[in-house]
Amino acid sequence: MYSYTMRYSRTSALQVSDRCPHCGKRTLVEDVNTGELTCGNCGFVITEKSIDQGPEWRSFSDEKGQDRARAGAPTSITYRDMGLSTMIGSSNRDASGRSFASPMRTTIDRLRKWDNRSPAFGAQEKNLSIALRELEKMADKLGTSQAVRERAAYIYRKALERGLLRGRSIIGITAAALYAAMRDTETPRTLKDIAAANNLEKKAVARDYRILLREMDLTMPVADAARSVNRIASRVGLSEKVARKAIEIVRITEEREISAGKSPMGLAAASLYLAGVMEGEVKTQKEIAEASGVTEVTVRNRYKGLRADLGKQLGLPEAEPAEAILFRAEPSPTV
8 A cells, every 4th residue: 555645836846737648637646655656537657756856864853854964963072982983783683674593693792792892992992981971061060162172172182192190080180171171262160160060179170270281281361351240240130231341341451451460350350349339239249259259358459459540540439439338248237
């Protein structure tokens, strides 16, 4: 029993006329299995091999028609085998669909077992497989881009080639490689964020990071304080207007070379605090310090420095506003 499908639109595209040349009726039917185009009225076979005008690709994803990939995923160094591995399927049938005989099934099972074991047979391959799985987990927790993951995998592979993993923790070096990739791509994440995502101590991640810098001669760009402003502002609940003003303050400090030698995160926190004072959206220094991962003393000192250096240019009064003094810290509870 064949399943027939009425396809008038395709027929009109293939034929000069969509009428049957024998009886003149417009009841053409296409058999999608045999490729025959016949007349539904008189049974006349118009063509025996019709051309399928549909897409030539097959889709196995949830998007179905939207997925137009003609090949597999691209190669990536975030996979141990660069994404080029193959595997023996679990089906015990040949290409024609016939089941294997008992001796052949035993042979295939043995081949399948060794195919699964052989890729990670050596110690270095096992190390790399574990590290890249951990790297994927860390990157998912931190929401990093694919470019950061590729860079972190590259740094870890080079560290493994130079023997820096000997006697050190795989997770620790992986976290350090991820932090180095973030610094290299100027992604605003701190050591504290990396350590918290992996349940590690901040000092341990910093130590492994310094080892990578020293042994691999890595040169990291200076972190841009403006990239951290929006992140801190969203955490403390400041508006976009205050965030833009803080970025403007950061750019002014860079033009006047005031930011040299200062922590980018501390400068971003102080600029945001100053912008909040100017725009009337004052948050406590404690709130901004906790959101940025620096101390209140750092925020206070950088704020005083910004007022002293940029007060006239920003149109600030010489005396500190009363609301800024009031919101330096949370008021102590009354007894």
